[in-house]
Amino acid sequence: MSWMKKSALLASITSVAIVGAACGNNEEGNGGAEGDALSGKVVMDGSSTVFPIMEAVAEEYSAEQPDVEVTVGVSGTGGGFKRFVTGETDFSNASREIKEEEAAEAEANGVEYTEIAVALDGLAIVVNPENDWADDITMDELNKMWTDMNVKTWKDVRSDWPDEEISFFSPGKDSGTFDYFNEAVLDDTDVRQDAQLSEDDNVLVTGVAGTKNAIGFFGYAYYIENEGTLKSLKVDGIEPTAENVTSFEYPLSRPIYTYVNNASMQEKPQVVNFARFMNENAGALAEEVGYVAMEQASYDENAKLIDELAGE
Amino acid sequence: MALPNSEFKNTKNYIDHETVSRRIKSRLRLNEIFKYIFLAGLIFALLVLSTLIYDVISKGGGWVNLDFLRNFPSRRAEQAGLYPALIGTLWLMMLIVPMVFIVGVGAAIYLEEYAPKNRLTSFIEVNISNLAGVPSIVFGLLGLTFFVRTAGLGSSVMTGALTLGLMSLPIVIVASQEALRSVKMELRHASLAMGASKWQTTFNVVLPSAIPGIITGIILAVSRAIGETAPLIMIGAATFISTTPNNVFSDFTALPIQIYNWTSRPQAEFQNLAAAGIIVLMTLLITMNSAAIYIRNKYTNRH
Numbered sequence: 110m111s112w113m114k115k116s117a118l119l120a121s122i123t124s125v126a127i128v129g130a131a132c133g134n135n136e137e138g139n140g141g142a143e144g145d146a147l148s149g150k151v152v153m154d155g156s157s158t159v160f161p162i163m164e165a166v167a168e169e170y171s172a173e174q175p176d177v178e179v180t181v182g183v184s185g186t187g188g189g190f191k192r193f194v195t196g197e198t199d200f201s202n203a204s205r206e207i208k209e210e211e212a213a214e215a216e217a218n219g220v221e222y223t224e225i226a227v228a229l230d231g232l233a234i235v236v237n238p239e240n241d242w243a244d245d246i247t248m249d250e251l252n253k254m255w256t257d258m259n260v261k262t263w264k265d266v267r268s269d270w271p272d273e274e275i276s277f278f279s280p281g282k283d284s285g286t287f288d289y290f291n292e293a294v295l296d297d298t299d300v301r302q303d304a305q306l307s308e309d310d311n312v313l314v315t316g317v318a319g320t321k322n323a324i325g326f327f328g329y330a331y332y333i334e335n336e337g338t339l340k341s342l343k344v345d346g347i348e349p350t351a352e353n354v355t356s357f358e359y360p361l362s363r364p365i366y367t368y369v370n371n372a373s374m375q376e377k378p379q380v381v382n383f384a385r386f387m388n389e390n391a392g393a394l395a396e397e398v399g400y401v402a403m404e405q406a407s408y409d410e411n412a413k414l415i416d417e418l419a420g421e
Numbered sequence: 422m423a424l425p426n427s428e429f430k431n432t433k434n435y436i437d438h439e440t441v442s443r444r445i446k447s448r449l450r451l452n453e454i455f456k457y458i459f460l461a462g463l464i465f466a467l468l469v470l471s472t473l474i475y476d477v478i479s480k481g482g483g484w485v486n487l488d489f490l491r492n493f494p495s496r497r498a499e500q501a502g503l504y505p506a507l508i509g510t511l512w513l514m515m516l517i518v519p520m521v522f523i524v525g526v527g528a529a530i531y532l533e534e535y536a537p538k539n540r541l542t543s544f545i546e547v548n549i550s551n552l553a554g555v556p557s558i559v560f561g562l563l564g565l566t567f568f569v570r571t572a573g574l575g576s577s578v579m580t581g582a583l584t585l586g587l588m589s590l591p592i593v594i595v596a597s598q599e600a601l602r603s604v605k606m607e608l609r610h611a612s613l614a615m616g617a618s619k620w621q622t623t624f625n626v627v628l629p630s631a632i633p634g635i636i637t638g639i640i641l642a643v644s645r646a647i648g649e650t651a652p653l654i655m656i657g658a659a660t661f662i663s664t665t666p667n668n669v670f671s672d673f674t675a676l677p678i679q680i681y682n683w684t685s686r687p688q689a690e691f692q693n694l695a696a697a698g699i700i701v702l703m704t705l706l707i708t709m710n711s712a713a714i715y716i717r718n719k720y721t722n723r724h
Contacts, residue, residue: 150672152672154657157682157685160660160661160682161496161686163661164494164496164660164661165496167661167663168493168494168495168496168661168663170663171493171663175663177663178662178663178664178672179661179662179663180576180659180661180662180663180672180674181659181660181661181662182576182654182657182658182659182660183654183660183682184654184657188654192657197657309684309685310685310687311684311685311687311692314687328687330687331687333687334687334688334689335687394496397496398496399687399688
């Protein structure tokens with residue numbers, strides 16, 4: 110039994126040592142003045158949709174400020190906010206706006222934040238290339254076919270379409286993409302139960318590309334990369350091109366965001382520096398990874414916002 | 422002359438070869454059928470495995486090179502590498518192995534050699550076996566609330582290692598118990614009869630004989646652990662990180678997270694990068710397993 114006592118003692122000593130060291134590690138590095146080499150951490154988490162842009166920004170940023178440690182996680186929009194509202198992260202990437210519950214939790218924890226739009230994404234409505242009847246679809250038809258279980262065949266959607274059963278492919282309900290579709294198209298009505306859901310957009314691409322009577326939706330970038338095997342539909346007569354997405358003429362254009370913790374902006378010079386760098390480069394980098402840049406005016410507004418938050 | 426002849430006749434009557442062969446025919450056929458069913462099982466498993474390996478190597482083989490191992494991830498597939506993920510996974514392994522060895526083998530020794538055989542002990546044993554079946558994401562949640570928040574370790578390498586370590590512990594304990602149990606009682610008795618204490622017996626006699634089994638258990642458990650993505654995402658491990666860990670409290674990313682991220686990208690080149698990442702992870706696992714086999718053989722020969 111003395112062996113047990115010794116090991117118990119050892120365990121408690123170890124845990125004290127671990128906690129002690131962890132506390133020592135919690136202090137954030139202090140960066141120098143603007144323009145100097147900065148250090149410290151920039152912690153970012155959230156949407157996997159926004160991730161490719163932020164990965165590109167962080168990649169470029171680390172060439173400029175090699176001593177700043179930038180981490181970008183992909184807990185998903187909701188998972189990211191869970192960490193953000195407790196003050197664990199500096200930025201939370203989101204493919205939708207923050208929800209009321211999440212905002213309330215942030216307030217309860219005394220976390221103040223600011224929303225910054227970084228780029229635009231069009232939600233592509235896609236069908237199989239063998240589908241030679243549908244070229245365009247209206248928002249009402251989309252709502253009807255995705256919520257009404259009585260709609261079984263293409264004919265039920267529009268009378269001159271063939272009498273063939275439709276297969277539905279949709280992103281998983283935890284994704285920000287689904288949340289956006291839910292708000293813009295479904296009006297918060299439950300999505301039809303026979304829709305195939307997947308968290309992996311590439312699974313949806315394969316599904317629609319391999320099923321003649323399929324319809325699905327996902328980020329425009331996934332359509333562009335698979336243009337050969339998919340066909341996109343005009344929505345309310347508007348094609349999902351970059352110009353139509355930027356001008357918001359395409360009805361399923363959505364901004365994608367990052368939320369920044371106001372306290373981080375005031376206390377951490379590396380966060381301010383990163384925010385400026387992100388705002389200056391997000392547009393071009395977004396285009397490079399398959400998204401659409403906002404109009405320059407929007408980035409100019411962001412820049413003002415960032416200056417205000419930094420207290421300058 | 423008459424006697425042996427009649428005896429022979431009698432024997433012939435006892436074993437009627439025709440009847441026997443007729444009666445065992447169906448059993449022999451069943452035997453054949455099952456042999457082929459089992460063979461088909463093996464071939465199916467091997468086919469699936471070789472298809473997977475072929476798919477991975479044909480897609481990712483050309484992407485594995487020194488730059489791939491040395492570079493940070495990038496939006497440009499040609500420049501992308503998995504250096505931080507590789508280093509992160511190596512850190513995790515270095516922390517998990519001693520952790521599960523000390524705690525897991527310790528627990529197994531206590532349960533097998535010291536604990537009284539009563540209801541409490543068997544209750545604990547049943548619960549440990551049950552823990553082995555708990556989904557990994559549950560360990561991720563535990564890691565998030567306990568290590569990240571309560572203990573204040575953040576999303577560090579230490580948190581990752583503790584979370585994955587906890588996840589591997591049940592397997593290690595069960596395997597170690599099994600290994601300790603298979604050590605012959607005579608060896609223990611001989612040692613005790615020579616005047617050795619229980620601890621001396623355990624440390625010098627039982628443990629060395631059980632080491633091969635214990636190592637196998639640890640390797641299996643750790644191999645499973647370093648292939649996990651879900652618990653690491655849960656504890657907030659990074660997907661992109663601009664630095665590599667320099668101590669156990671640094672933030673980190675790991676190979677499975679990087680691979681998972683690449684598979685979810687729209688561009689085809691990233692799918693190839695994911696395949697290349699899988700090759701690196703597989704090589705790491707094979708190296709680890711080979712080391713285990715080497716250690717095992719060395720000890721098995723001695724005892």
